[in-house]
Each structure stands twice: as structure tokens, then as C-alpha cells.
Amino acid sequence: MCADTPDYKDTLNLPETEFPMRAGLPKREPGWLDRWAQIGVYDRLRETAEGREPFILHDGPPYANGHLHIGHALNKTIKDMIVRSHQMMGRDARYVPGWDCHGLPIEWKIEEQYRKKGRNKDDVPVIDFRQECRKFAEGWVDVQRDEFKRLGVTGKWDDPYLTMNFHAERVIAEEFMKFLMNGTLYQGSKPVMWSPMEQTALAEAEVEYHDKESFTIWVKFRVDSYAPGATDASDEEATDTQGAAVVAAAQDVRDALVGAYVVIWTTTPWTIPSNKAVVFGADYDYGLYEVTGTPDECWLKTGERYILADKLAAQTFAKARLEDSQWTRVQDVTTDQLSALTLKHPLAGAEGANGEWDDVRDFRAADFVTDEEGTGFVHCAPSHGMEEYELYRGLGMLEQVITYNVMDDGGFRADLPFFGGKYILNRKGGEGDANKAVIDKLVEVGGLMARGKIKHSYPHSWRSKAPVIYRNTPQWFAAIDRKVGDGQDTHGETIRERALTSIEELVKFTPPSGRNRLHAMMETRPDWVLSRQRAWGVPLTCFTKKGALPTDPDFLLRDAAVNARIAEAFEAEGADAWYKDGAKERFLGSDHDPAEWEQVFDILDVWFDSGSTHAFVLRDRADGAPDGIADVYMEGTDQHRGWFHSSLLEACGTLGRAPYRNVVTHGFTLDEKGNKMSKSLGNTIAPEDVIKQYGADILRLWVAQTDYTGDQRIGPEILKGTADSYRRLRNTMRFLLGNLSGFTDTEKVDPSEMPELERWVLHRLAELDVRVREGYAAFDFQGVFRALFEFCTIDLSSVYFDIRKDALYCDADDALRRRASRTVLDILFHRLTTWLAPILVFTMEEVWLERFPGDDSSVHLVDIPETPSAWLDPALAAKWVGIRKVRRVVTAALEIQRRDKVIGASLEAAPVVHIRESDVLSDVKSVDFEDICITSAISLTNDPIPAEAFRLPEIEGVGVVFETADGEKCQRCWKILPDVGTHAHPGVCGRCDEALG
Known part of the structure; x- marks a missing residue:
């Protein structure tokens, strides 16, 4: 210049x-939160949105017992984006946050506090204990509320829903009593997943699977007799040569099989004392095998005979340390012949057994036997296995096969011979002494063929992290295939029918795969176990007739007046009212003799609590859904067996359909390498840490950038x-x-x-x-x-x-x-x-x-x-596609000149652009292309593209020949133009001179 x-x-x-330019989000974001609270953004939106179509995302309640993890942050941020976006698109988008407050995790924490102080929970009055649980939950609700708000999540934070609020406890009880009144509630005794550590039944959603090393044993059941059916001739029927031959053949089979052993394989030795049967597969090939030699340290003896599935015989003998040359196949054993056998328990006749196992074991075909592993035979303890239970229930034989050998704490009943007082788990959740005691006794009586250990996926309580067992125990169930007597049959007569219709016709799933997953679960699921043997929760508010059987018509008291008194008390006092002195007399009133009725003290599964939230949030709140149906339920994929599932079951039992129109599912959050986060690996990322370093908006942006329908990193x-x-x-x-x-x-x-x-x-x-x-x-x-x-x-x-x-x-x-x-x-x-x-x-x-x-x-x-x-304007857009392509070639050509320091800026250039296509050339000429390319001048031509011209291989028909701009540099806009210096204002171009006035 x-x-x-x-x-x-x-x-x-x-x-x-x-x-x-620098955001400073970690320091500045709290100020905006305070400002939103001060001006009442959420409540003002409710006022201004009055009359709009409501949009309700119903919050799946997190559990009030710890700081938030990254999965919580992902979940709540997605929910917030859903609510805010629908609000800004013209809906009345309401969001009521909520918390799950009852249940074992909180109860477990209070028990842990007691143990540290040397106190026994059973010595504390139940209402006092429940009050401590309530106080614990209240504290964590406050902590989590602040943590959720820090993420920028909008909602009715000053009035959330809590499952422990008195009104909520009332409605949960009322929803339960609808099952009582509509005929779907029943008490049954069947195997359920049981936590010996927590001494309660668990639902599938409360179980997680981890690798566990288990004992594995091959147990010998001696063939006691052979009793052929009508297809085999008896001695009395043999009146001719043919009959005599049949009798002789039957005797040969009897001689071959009686005294042989049927071998079962199991990974739960502790269930052997409860064995009542052995089953086989009707479609598999079986054979009789004989031991011809034995190595050292082997429990088998030469000459012993074993019946095994042919496909599994070799590997079974290998487990017993036999070489292939030390056993031989003697003959076929047909399934008809198997059906004619009776078996003895390996502990039958053992000294000191007091006849506990002397009964003959049932032996029959079953469709759950496989020939993929084991021996081709399955030992049945129907008290500890659902498939076995269902088999014998179908046969009408449950009374003969159900045992009660395992107590609430996972210990054998005290009077069980050999094993009384032994525990499946120790008090810390590790291996107890029951398995070893059973194995040692089987070795002693010669009942073991082989033993070993196996690592496999095994169910654990997600709270105590200890293994669970299947245990037969009286529980309360909702029958999902029994006709619901409530007259709401639009979508089906049973809970299962209504659930499947809802999934197929009434609900949209994001991603769509969620539909198939939930549908498959609902097609095959058993009846819903409602009861838990704990103290902190909503009790099963029902009474049973003293002396009556669960199958008796008058076993359960069904009285609307009694139900109303319970509901009224819960509204005023909460569920603690159930535990107060004189509660039974108070609720039964003068209509029923308290001496004739037993009060039930089991509590409801917490999934029933959260499954009922549609009633006390969507239906009962003024800011709920007008028809009681949410537009969206949004949770992690694990909730197909959790909240989505329990809400569907509960609502189909009381409302007649699913309580949601959309189910949106997100995956799990992994570390950068795709590994599951865990404290032991040290790869966890706390939302609090991200917010401190970057701010919540960066965390929210991470959520928006991910495909949340799968797992995120x-x-x-x-x-x-x-x-x-x-x-x-x-x-x-x-x-x-x-x-x-x-x-x-x-x-x-x-x-x-x-x-x-x-x-x-x-x-x-x-x-x-x-x-x-x-x-x-x-x-x-x-x-x-x-x-x-x-x-x-x-x-x-x-x-x-x-x-x-x-x-x-x-x-x-x-x-x-x-x-x-x-x-x-x-x-x-x-x-x-x-x-x-x-x-x-x-x-x-x-x-x-x-x-x-x-x-x-x-x-x-x-x-x-x-x-x-x-x-x-599609035509204009198409035109500018071509213009931008030509621009790309020009800017790329100039970038090379800048890189080579031929020019310092694109305004120093006046390139010649060769464009082959006449329509593209016409389009480019119709705009100020030098401004589009940020050059001082530009020449456009359809002359043939010179060899030296710059080209981009992906854009055909365009070439650029570099030229420098002629003229002087405008001291205002920096363009190099011939007219600079010829205007009133010195050193500027015509455009700038005009702008200067």
C-alpha cells in the first residue's frame, strides 16, 4: 500500500x-441450567403447548442405588432428544422422569450395613427396616436427579414419579388385585430361579450369565428289572414253538440288561439326592456295552455293562479313562426295551440312607433329551428343572416326583441322610460343600463312572453376583394362558394373546429387530412369577383360606370391599399399612373372620412395580397420556426381557393391550476396542469425567453421532x-x-x-x-x-x-x-x-x-x-451440481499453485477454464463464476482442453489452465483488477469505490 x-x-x-471460539462448556453449562430453572422453561412449554397434540415418552425408571454410568447418560440423552425434537416440531411433549425404588438391591445394601455393624435384619421390626430402605432410596434419587439434570435433560424434575410414593404403592396394589379378581392369579409350586444368597425367587430379567466352573459327573443307575409290555410274549402265552422262542428272546434281553447301568451326566451333583427319574430320547440309537479291561485308577470293572447312546459311547468311556480297546458293543437296545426297564438310584440301599432313595426311579422317553453331549440319558429332579417339571406335570405325576430337599438358604434339609446341613453355596456366594459331599458319597457306594470340571455359562444374580439355582418352591403366578375375566377381549382373551397381538399390530419397533425378539420371548415364556420372599416392596395384597388347597375355588379371598379398604390405606399410609398391627382385621373388616384367613407377606416382583407405572403415571397424572398409552418406551436392548416385557404383561392383564405405541431400543456401550466396560479392566468412562473435561454437549454430540440401535463405542x-x-x-x-x-x-x-x-x-x-x-x-x-x-x-x-x-x-x-x-x-x-x-x-x-x-x-x-x-427448486439444484463440479476442478488447480508458492491466494489467479459440455458451459457463464471460484477474473471456453491443463480424474470434460490476474490489487477487497486506481477513491476497484460512496 x-x-x-x-x-x-x-x-x-x-x-x-x-x-x-473456545466454548468453555464445563464451566458455563451449569449457568444455563440455573437460568432454565429460574425462567421455568419446562413449565412454560406446558402452558404454551396447551391444545397441541400430546406426545408422551414414558420414562423407564432407573434404579435408585448408585451414581450414573455411561449407559445411563446414553439412555437419558436419547430420551431428551426425542422429547425436545417432538416439542419443537409442534407437539406437547411431556416428560416425567421416574425411579424404581423397591426391591432387593436396596434391601441388600441395608443388610450389608447391618452385617458391618453386627446386626441381624430379622431382629429389626419390618416397618423400621422398610423405612431405612425408603430413606436410602430417597438419598440416591436426589443424587441421580442432579446428575441427570447436568446432562441437560429437560423434564418435570420437581415432581418425578417414584414407585415408593404412597399413590404409586396404592396403584401397584390395585393392579395386582386386578389379577386377583380377573382369575389369572394363582399359587403354584414349581421350579423357579432362586438366589440362595438373597433367599428369594428371581425373574429372568434379574439374572445375568457369567462363566462358572462346575463339577461334572457321570452317574450309574442300575437296571433293576425288565418288564416287557404286550408286544413281548409272557411265559403263560408261550403255547407253541414260536411263543417259546419269543419268551426265550425276552429272557435273553432280561439277562443282558438287568444289572447293567444306565449312565447320566450332570453339572449339578447337588441335584442327585433329589433325582426321581431318568429319561431317554425316543429317536436315538442305543446300545449295550461291556467293559473288557480297565486301566489303573478307574471306577469301572471288567465285565460291567453300560447302556449308552451310540453316538456318545466313545466319549463317555474316554471320560472314564478307558481306551477304545477296553470296551465293546454287545448289542442294540431298542427304545421299546428301554421302556421296559426300571432303575435304582445309586444311593438305594446305602447304609444309613434310611430308605430315602429305595423307590424305583421312573424311566421313560422325553423330547428334551439330546445326543449332542452327555450320555443320551438325562437325570430328572423335577424340583430343580423346568423341563422335567413340565414333563411330569403333563403326566399328572408331580406328587410322586417333587422333593423339598433344598431350603431357602441353599442348604439341604437337616434330616436328609448324608447331606443334611450341606450348602450349595458358601455364605460369600462361592462353592459350598454340597457338591463335594454328594460326589464323595457316590464314589463310596460305587455310583460314579467318571467326574471332572467344566467351564460354562451359568445364571447369576445381577445383584449379589452369586450363582442361582432352580428350586421348587410355592410362589404366586400370573397365568398368561388363562382367559382373563375382565371383558377386555378386543386384542385377545389371554395375556399371551393380547401381548402377541400388541406386538404384531399395535406397536412399532426401532430397530425393527426388536419386534421379533420380544415376540419370540412372549410366544414361549412361562407363567409370570410375581412373588419375592423379601421385605422392601409392595406386598401381595391378598388373603388365603386356612386349610384350603391352592386348587380350591375359595382358596383366595376375592372381595371388592376388602380391596377398596387396602387401596384407601395405602394411599394414606403407603404399603407399610400392610405390616402394621391389626392390619388383617382392619382390611377384612366385619365381613370375614380373621381366624379363617391367612395374610400373604410375600412382596411383588419389582418388575411388576415398573410394569405398573403406566397406571399411576400415564393414566393418573394430569401430565400423563390422555388415553393411558405412551407414544414411546425407550430403553436398552436388555429391556426386551425387562421393562418392555413386564410392562407388556402387566398392561395386557389389566388394560387389555400394550401400554406403548413405539418401542425404541439402544445397545450397550463398549470401550474404544469394542470390549465391555468393567471396573476390573479399568476401561470404564464415567459421564461425570467426560463432563468435567469437555462438557455435557460433547457427550450429547457423541450420542447423536452414534448408531444407538447397535452397540456404541x-x-x-x-x-x-x-x-x-x-x-x-x-x-x-x-x-x-x-x-x-x-x-x-x-x-x-x-x-x-x-x-x-x-x-x-x-x-x-x-x-x-x-x-x-x-x-x-x-x-x-x-x-x-x-x-x-x-x-x-x-x-x-x-x-x-x-x-x-x-x-x-x-x-x-x-x-x-x-x-x-x-x-x-x-x-x-x-x-x-x-x-x-x-x-x-x-x-x-x-x-x-x-x-x-x-x-x-x-x-x-x-x-x-x-x-x-x-x-x-430441483432444476436449480441440478444446475448447481454441474457448477460445483467445475468449481472443484478450479479450486484444486489453484491449490497446487498455492502449494508451489506460485501464488499466495486465489485472488491472484485468472484461470482459463475449458468446459467440453455446452450446457454446463452455459450454466457456468450464467453466474459470476470468478466470485464462485474466488478469483479476480476467469475465462470460460469450450475450446479443446490443452494437454497441460489440470484435470480431476473423477470429473470429465473440465480442464484448467492457470493464468495470473492482470491489474492492481484493490486495497479494500484485495481483488486484482485492471480498473484499480481509476476511481475517486485511490487504490480501489469500481465495486469498492461505489461502496465507499
Whole structure:
């Protein structure tokens, strides 16, 4: 610049904004939270949304017993994005957060506190114990509420639902009593998953599977007799030579098989004392095998005979340490012959057994036997196995085969010979002494063929982490195949029918695979175990007739007046009312003699509590769902067997259908390498740590960038990438704010008067509006964010902003091009802030307040603006596809010149662009292409492309020959033009001279 040339910097319209490049989210986000609470954003939305169509996401209650983990953060953030996006699309989107407060995890924590102090829970009055559980839950609700709010989650935080609130306990009891009254409740004795550590039944959803090393044994059941049926001739029937031959053949079979051993294989030696039968497969080939030699240290003896499935014989003998040469197959054993055998328990006749196992064992075919592992025979203890239980229930033989050898604490009954007082687990949940005692006794009596150990997947309580067992015990069940006597048969007569109809016809699943998963579970699931043998929860509010059997019609008291008294008491006093002195007399009233009725003190499965929430949240609250049905239930994939499942069962039993219209499922969160997070591996990432380092918006952006329908990964490197994406978006918003400084409605330009470039941006906005709305409606946050991020970083930052900087900075204030551009920036501002607000709740609030400060101002109080469909211009968009392709070739050619330091900036260039296609050339000539390419000049021609021209292989028919611009550099806009210096204002071009006035 010459000494006498003025400094024109102050004449430029440079961006003006106090919006910082560095976000400082960890420090600044709490201030926005306080501001939202102060101005009451959530409640104000409820007021302004009155009359809109409600949209209800019903919150699956987290458990109130610990700090949040990354899965909680993922879950609540997705829910928040769903609620906020639907609110901003014109619905009345309500969100009532809730907590699951009853149940074993909390009770277990209080017991742990007692044990540390040397106290015994059983010595504490039950109401006092329950009050301690309540206080514990209250404390964690407060902690988790603050942690959830810190994530930026909106909702009715000052009035959440708690399953331990008195009204909730009342409704849970009322829902249970509907099962009582509609005939689906019954008491039965069947094997259920039982936790010896916690001394209660567990539901499948309360169980997780871990590898466990178990004892495995091959046990010998001696064939006691052979009694052929009608197809075999008896001695009395043998009156001729043929009959005598049949009798002789039968005798040969008897001689061969009686005294042989049927061998079973099991990984639960402790169930052998409860064995009542052995079963085989009707479709498998069996043979009689004889031991011809034995090695040292072997329990088998030469000459012993064994009946085994042919497919499994070799591996069974190998387990007994026999070589192939030490055993031989003697003959076939048909299934008819197997059916004629009777077996003796290996402990039958043992000294000191007192006849405990002397009864003959039942022996028959069963369809659950396989020939994939074991011996081809399965030992049956129907008290400890559901398949065996179902088999003998179907045969009407349960009374003969059910045992009660295992007590609540996993110990054998005291008077069980040899094993009384032995425990399956020790008091810390490890291996007890029961398995070893059984194995040692079998060795002593010669009942063992082989033994070993196996590592396999085994069910554990997800609370105590200790193994569980199957144990026959009286429990309360909801029958899912019994006709529900409530008259709500629109979707089926039974709970199962209603559930399957709901899944097939009434509910949409995201992802769609959730439908098949839940459907498969509901097709095959057994009756619902409702009872738990604990203290903290809602009791099973029912009475049983003294002396009556569970099958008797009058076993259960069904009295609406009694139910009403219970409900009234629970509303006023909570479920503790059930445990107060005189409760039975109070509830039975004068209509029933308390001496004739027993009060049930089991508590309800906590899944029944959470499954009932639709009644006391969706139905009963003023901000619930008008028809009691939620628009969305959204939880992790494990909830197909948890909350989705229990809510479906409960509602189908009381409401007649599913309580939801959409089921949205997210996967599990893994570390960067795809490993499951665990404290032992040291790869956990706490939401609190991410927020302290980056801020909650980065965590929310990570959620939006992931495909939550599968498993997600998170870690330091992934979060760095997320933070980089955030910075790029932040720069986009900063550009908008800086270039909208001072913008007023008087500047606005109608789209019909705008240059093509602006109309192309409006077209893209109209396309995006459809994409964003459809994506939010389908809960596709990854798709929404990807579309917006690519638009911001490519269409805007790399193209539109890059091109229009010159006009925004250098054009006259009232120039049409500048006004049109500022109009588009304003339109962009309103759409981008609202489109992104459900994801980046803090940052978009910051952006909004930078432009629209005010005590009551908030982006979260506005809706996504309607975008005119008239902005769509497919023909223009197609034209600009071609223009942008040519631009790409030009900018790539100039980048090489910049790299080689031939030029310092693209404004020093005036390239010649060869375009083969005449229609593309015509399109390019119709716009100010030098401005599009940010050059000072440009020449367009359809002359043949010279050999030396620059090309991009992916764009055919375009070549660029580099030329430098002629003229002087404008001291205001920096373009190099021939007319610089020829105008009133020294050192500027004509455009800048006009702008200076």
C-alpha cells in the first residue's frame, strides 16, 4: 500500500460477535441450567403447548442405588432428544422422569450395613427396616436427579414419579388385585430361579450369565428289572414253538440288561439326592456295552455293562479313562426295551440312607433329551428343572416326583441322610460343600463312572453376583394362558394373546429387530412369577383360606370391599399399612373372620412395580397420556426381557393391550476396542469425567453421532473426534453470528429477488427440513446430525460462506447481493439453532442468547420454523451440481499453485477454464463464476482442453489452465483488477469505490 493510500479496513463490514471460539462448556453449562430453572422453561412449554397434540415418552425408571454410568447418560440423552425434537416440531411433549425404588438391591445394601455393624435384619421390626430402605432410596434419587439434570435433560424434575410414593404403592396394589379378581392369579409350586444368597425367587430379567466352573459327573443307575409290555410274549402265552422262542428272546434281553447301568451326566451333583427319574430320547440309537479291561485308577470293572447312546459311547468311556480297546458293543437296545426297564438310584440301599432313595426311579422317553453331549440319558429332579417339571406335570405325576430337599438358604434339609446341613453355596456366594459331599458319597457306594470340571455359562444374580439355582418352591403366578375375566377381549382373551397381538399390530419397533425378539420371548415364556420372599416392596395384597388347597375355588379371598379398604390405606399410609398391627382385621373388616384367613407377606416382583407405572403415571397424572398409552418406551436392548416385557404383561392383564405405541431400543456401550466396560479392566468412562473435561454437549454430540440401535463405542480418541466435530459446528454458528450483526427485518430480500446462489441455499434448506423432521420423527438422531453436519461443513463453510465472504465484507450496505446473503444467514440461523437444539442444548442456547438476549429468551421456548416447500427448486439444484463440479476442478488447480508458492491466494489467479459440455458451459457463464471460484477474473471456453491443463480424474470434460490476474490489487477487497486506481477513491476497484460512496 502506498503511503498516500487510505486504510480501508474500517470501511469493511467485518464480522462482529462476542461469541467465543473456545466454548468453555464445563464451566458455563451449569449457568444455563440455573437460568432454565429460574425462567421455568419446562413449565412454560406446558402452558404454551396447551391444545397441541400430546406426545408422551414414558420414562423407564432407573434404579435408585448408585451414581450414573455411561449407559445411563446414553439412555437419558436419547430420551431428551426425542422429547425436545417432538416439542419443537409442534407437539406437547411431556416428560416425567421416574425411579424404581423397591426391591432387593436396596434391601441388600441395608443388610450389608447391618452385617458391618453386627446386626441381624430379622431382629429389626419390618416397618423400621422398610423405612431405612425408603430413606436410602430417597438419598440416591436426589443424587441421580442432579446428575441427570447436568446432562441437560429437560423434564418435570420437581415432581418425578417414584414407585415408593404412597399413590404409586396404592396403584401397584390395585393392579395386582386386578389379577386377583380377573382369575389369572394363582399359587403354584414349581421350579423357579432362586438366589440362595438373597433367599428369594428371581425373574429372568434379574439374572445375568457369567462363566462358572462346575463339577461334572457321570452317574450309574442300575437296571433293576425288565418288564416287557404286550408286544413281548409272557411265559403263560408261550403255547407253541414260536411263543417259546419269543419268551426265550425276552429272557435273553432280561439277562443282558438287568444289572447293567444306565449312565447320566450332570453339572449339578447337588441335584442327585433329589433325582426321581431318568429319561431317554425316543429317536436315538442305543446300545449295550461291556467293559473288557480297565486301566489303573478307574471306577469301572471288567465285565460291567453300560447302556449308552451310540453316538456318545466313545466319549463317555474316554471320560472314564478307558481306551477304545477296553470296551465293546454287545448289542442294540431298542427304545421299546428301554421302556421296559426300571432303575435304582445309586444311593438305594446305602447304609444309613434310611430308605430315602429305595423307590424305583421312573424311566421313560422325553423330547428334551439330546445326543449332542452327555450320555443320551438325562437325570430328572423335577424340583430343580423346568423341563422335567413340565414333563411330569403333563403326566399328572408331580406328587410322586417333587422333593423339598433344598431350603431357602441353599442348604439341604437337616434330616436328609448324608447331606443334611450341606450348602450349595458358601455364605460369600462361592462353592459350598454340597457338591463335594454328594460326589464323595457316590464314589463310596460305587455310583460314579467318571467326574471332572467344566467351564460354562451359568445364571447369576445381577445383584449379589452369586450363582442361582432352580428350586421348587410355592410362589404366586400370573397365568398368561388363562382367559382373563375382565371383558377386555378386543386384542385377545389371554395375556399371551393380547401381548402377541400388541406386538404384531399395535406397536412399532426401532430397530425393527426388536419386534421379533420380544415376540419370540412372549410366544414361549412361562407363567409370570410375581412373588419375592423379601421385605422392601409392595406386598401381595391378598388373603388365603386356612386349610384350603391352592386348587380350591375359595382358596383366595376375592372381595371388592376388602380391596377398596387396602387401596384407601395405602394411599394414606403407603404399603407399610400392610405390616402394621391389626392390619388383617382392619382390611377384612366385619365381613370375614380373621381366624379363617391367612395374610400373604410375600412382596411383588419389582418388575411388576415398573410394569405398573403406566397406571399411576400415564393414566393418573394430569401430565400423563390422555388415553393411558405412551407414544414411546425407550430403553436398552436388555429391556426386551425387562421393562418392555413386564410392562407388556402387566398392561395386557389389566388394560387389555400394550401400554406403548413405539418401542425404541439402544445397545450397550463398549470401550474404544469394542470390549465391555468393567471396573476390573479399568476401561470404564464415567459421564461425570467426560463432563468435567469437555462438557455435557460433547457427550450429547457423541450420542447423536452414534448408531444407538447397535452397540456404541466411547473412549478418549473417540471423544477427541467428537470435540473436533463440535468445534467445526461452533465455527459455523460463529460465522452466522458475526455476519448477522445489526441485521434487521428492513434488510430482508424476498427469495424471488435473490441471486441463484442464495436460492440454491434455500433449496437445500427445504430439503433438509424434510430430512430433519422425518429423522426426528423416526428417532434417527445419527441421520439428522450427519445431514446437518455435512451441510454446515461442506455446503456452508466450504462453499457458501467461502464464496459470500467477499460480498458480506465488501459490498455496500444496501447492495442486493449483501442483503440477500444476510437474509439467508438469518434464515440459516433460525433453522440451524432449532434443528440442533435437541442435540446441543447448551450451545444452541448460547448461540440464541448471543443474538436474542433477554430475561425470558430461550431457543428451547420456540419451535422449528416452517420452511416453505416453494423454496424447493430441483432444476436449480441440478444446475448447481454441474457448477460445483467445475468449481472443484478450479479450486484444486489453484491449490497446487498455492502449494508451489506460485501464488499466495486465489485472488491472484485468472484461470482459463475449458468446459467440453455446452450446457454446463452455459450454466457456468450464467453466474459470476470468478466470485464462485474466488478469483479476480476467469475465462470460460469450450475450446479443446490443452494437454497441460489440470484435470480431476473423477470429473470429465473440465480442464484448467492457470493464468495470473492482470491489474492492481484493490486495497479494500484485495481483488486484482485492471480498473484499480481509476476511481475517486485511490487504490480501489469500481465495486469498492461505489461502496465507499
